[in-house]
Amino acid sequence: MxxxxxxxxxxxxxxxxxxxxxxxxxxxxxxxxxxxxxxxxxxxxxxxxxxxxxxxxxxxxxxxxxxxxxxxxxxxxxxxxxxxxxxxxxxxxxxxxxxxxxxxxxPDEYHLQTLETLLGACPQLQPTVDVKTVLSRLMDRLSNYAASSTDVLPEFLQVEAFSKLSNAIGKVIEAQLDMPAVGAITLYVSLLTFTLRVHPDRLDHVDQVLGACVKKLSNIPKLEDSRAMKQVVALLSAPLEKYNDIVTALTLSNYPRVMDHLDIGTNKLMAMVIIQSIMKNNSCISTADKVEVLFELIKGLIKDIDGADVDELDEEDFKEEQNSVARLIHMLYNDEPEEMLKIICIVRKHTMVGGPKRLPFTVSSLVFSALRLLRQLQGQEGDIVGEEASMTPNKIFQLLTQIIESLSAVPSPELALRLYLQCAEAANGCDIEHVAYEFFTQAFLLYEEEIADSKAQVTAIHLIIGTLQRMNVFGVENRDTLTHKATGYSARLLKKADQCRAVYACSHLFWVDDQDGIKDGERVLLCLKRALRIANAAQQMANVARGSGGPVSLFVEILNKYIYFFEKGNKQITSSAIQGLIELINTEMQSDSTNPDSVADAFLASTLRYIQFQKQKGGVMGEKFESIKL
CATH class of the missing domain: 1.20.1050 (Glutathione S-transferase Yfyf (Class Pi); Chain A, domain 2)
Structure with missing residues (x-):
């Protein structure tokens, strides 16, 4: 009309x-x-x-x-x-x-100006009326109205829209005693959506809504309704989606209290949502207080909650969860060493209760976070890292030792050995010999007492050799002790081929290019000769066992080591020795008892082409190779 x-x-x-x-x-x-x-x-x-x-x-x-x-x-x-x-x-x-x-x-404007009158009718409706949908639609309309123009926002503040909506929801929930949990929580989700759109800067409003939800959930012995659980997840997800920053959510005191009401599975799901939000937005959690709150939120992923059985979890899901936690640990950083140490200690406190299945995932990340802190300290002024300082490299190394020792409960000796060697390299960078030596000692003890699998032993001994080769902090006595142990373990590996490769790898421990004090040509030659004896024994055993050729490629590998040290100027490695080795290989390959080996043939051909190339190149190196007859 x-x-x-x-x-x-x-x-x-x-x-x-x-x-x-x-x-x-x-x-x-x-x-x-x-x-x-x-x-x-x-x-x-x-x-x-x-x-x-x-x-x-x-x-x-x-x-x-x-x-x-x-x-x-x-x-x-x-x-x-x-x-x-x-x-x-x-x-x-x-x-x-x-x-x-x-x-x-x-019109929306009319609703806003008469909000108190309209809301006053809601508690007077019949108990069977779906008031939650009515209020939700009202809040959706008002939210859209607020988003339509910034000019209308002062009106919302003037009429105290949030306060009136919050009071009305409280009265409706009190009046409808039979309202299911999903209905009440849906109302809080709508109210939270409203305040996030209309008053995004009012974190106290957000926390107030979460607190009201906590109060409602506290009256429910156990939340088993899956629809209600989904609404709780929606409630917790809304601030993350709005602010794109978990740091903001961590300031909400009622956020973890809401999460406590989730069941085990949903709690873990929400924890994954939080971690994914941090990864997506590259959020940096940089204070110990916020880290404490964060790890309380994701505790469902880092320790067994009452009633949860880690053995019943899907293996792929479990690995994904724990890898997410490990990635999260790398996101925690503070430029101030003192604060960073607090963060590491808080993470350690939470992750150490994770149990034997979780520790291998989290301990590695924690160790590398501590090593990063160590590099921070190295970049500070001398008075900060001096022995009188509150935090020194020695104290961080003590912490690292304690963290790695926690793996003994798993047990995971291969991982622990790797981490000890990483710490030894870090101690080398800090020029702390006794600490580096202690880490190597721990690695050797693990090798002797815990690592029994032959393949794992091979991997471990090569890691030890490679790490020891890069060390320059050791004096003559300590280095001799460690190299002697490494060569001894190499010669005692189960398979002859593994022995041979480990022994010739040890030759690099006695000749390091960038360290003038470590160029012992005689001991290099001893390692290579020992490797040759082992290779010869392997060849003979293969002939006896199969009546056919054995690992000829081992001889070619050793030949390449001879050439390497010959080029480096090791006077113990002569052209006649290389010549004799080439002839030995040719003899073995032409033997009737040797099966054709295309890999060894190609390897040898490539090696001989390299020698020919050096001869043709001329110069000092060409002269050295000239006497080798191909």
Whole structure:
């Protein structure tokens, strides 16, 4: 109904009264029809009632279109009379439909300015009315209205929209004692969405909503409704999605309290969401306090929660979870060494209770975080890292030892050995000989007492040799002790081929290019000759066992070591020795007892081409190779 601009207030009022009266009578008829007629005509009656429902709603639509119905008239006349009819009709279907119509047909601005009146009717509705959906739609409309223009935001503050919505939700939940948990939590999700869109800077509002949810959940012995659980996850996810920063969420005191009400599986799911948010946004958690809160949030991933059995977990899911925790540890960083040490200690406190299946994932990350801290210290002024300082490299090395020792409960000796060697290299960089020696000692003890698998022994001994080769911190006595142990272990490996390769690898321990004091040509030659004897023994054993050729490629590998040290200027390695070795290899390959070996043939051919290349290149090196006959 549209009135001309010349219509006076009385005419407008008459039109409003007429439509309101029509609305009231039609609504009463609509409600009465529910209870009329025998059961046999119920289907026909329901169809008629549905048609009348549309007419009832159209009355409200007409009211919203009458020219002259301004905010004042809506506030003083239209809304109170419509709500009076809604509350008094006592019909749950009618109440839900009419409340939804009011929200949909009248302007957002009117809802905002009459929010208290509209919300006041909600607790008076029948207990069976789906009030949560009504309120959720109202909050969605207001959220969209706020997002439409920044000019309207002051209006929300002026009318204290959040406070009124929060109070109304509380009253509705109190009035509807039978409201299921999912209904209440859905209301809090809508309220949180509203405040995140309208007042994103008001973290106190966000925390207040979370706190109200905690209060509701505390009255529920155990939250078993999967729909309610999904709503709790939605509640916890909303701040992460809005702020794209877990650091903001960590300031919310009620956030971890809400997570405590999740079941084991959902708790872990939410913990993964938090970690993924940190990874996605490259968030840096840089204070010990925030790290403490963060690890409380993700405790479902880092330790067994009561009732959880880690053995029953899917192996792939478990690995993904633990790898996520390990990646998270690398994201924790602070430029201040003192604060970084606090962070490492907090992470250690939480992860050390993870149990034998989790420790191998987290200990490595923790060790490398401590090693990064060590590099920080090395970059500081001398007075900071001096022995009188509150934090020194020695103290960090003590912490590293304690962290790695925790792997003894797993046990995981191969991993522990690798980490000890990493720490030994770090001690080498800090020029602390006794600490580096102690780490090597621990690595050797693990090798002797814990590593029994032959393949693992081969890997371990090569790691030891490679690390020891790079060390320059040791004096003559300590280095001799360690190299002697390494060569001894190499010669005692199970398979001859493994022995041979480990022994010739030890030759590099006695000749290091960038260390003038470690160039012992005689001991290099002894290692290579020992490797040759082992290779020869392997060849003979193969001939006896199979009546055919053995590992000829071992001789070619040793030949390459001879050439390497020959080029480096080791006077103990002569061209005649190389010549003799080439002839030995050719003899072995031409032997009737040797099976053709295409790999060894190609390897030897490549090696001989290299010697030929050096001869053709000329110069000093060419002269050295000239006497070798191919």
């Amino acid at each position: 549209v009135l001309s601009s010349s219509s006076d207030a009385d005419t407008v009022m008459d039109a409003v009264d007429f439509v309101l009266q029509n609305f009231t009578e039609m609504n009463k008829l609509w409600v009465r029809m529910q209870h009329q007629g025998p059961g046999g005509v119920r289907e026909k009656r329901e169809k008629e009632r549905s048609e009348l429902q549309d007419l009832v709603g159209k009355n409200l639509h007409v009211l919203s279109q009458i020219e002259g119905v301004d905010l004042e008239m809506y506030k003083e006349t239209v809304l109170p009379r419509v709500l009076e009819q809604v509350v008094n009709c006592k019909d749950d279907l009618a109440q839900y439909y009419l409340m939804d119509c009011i929200i949909q047909v009248f």
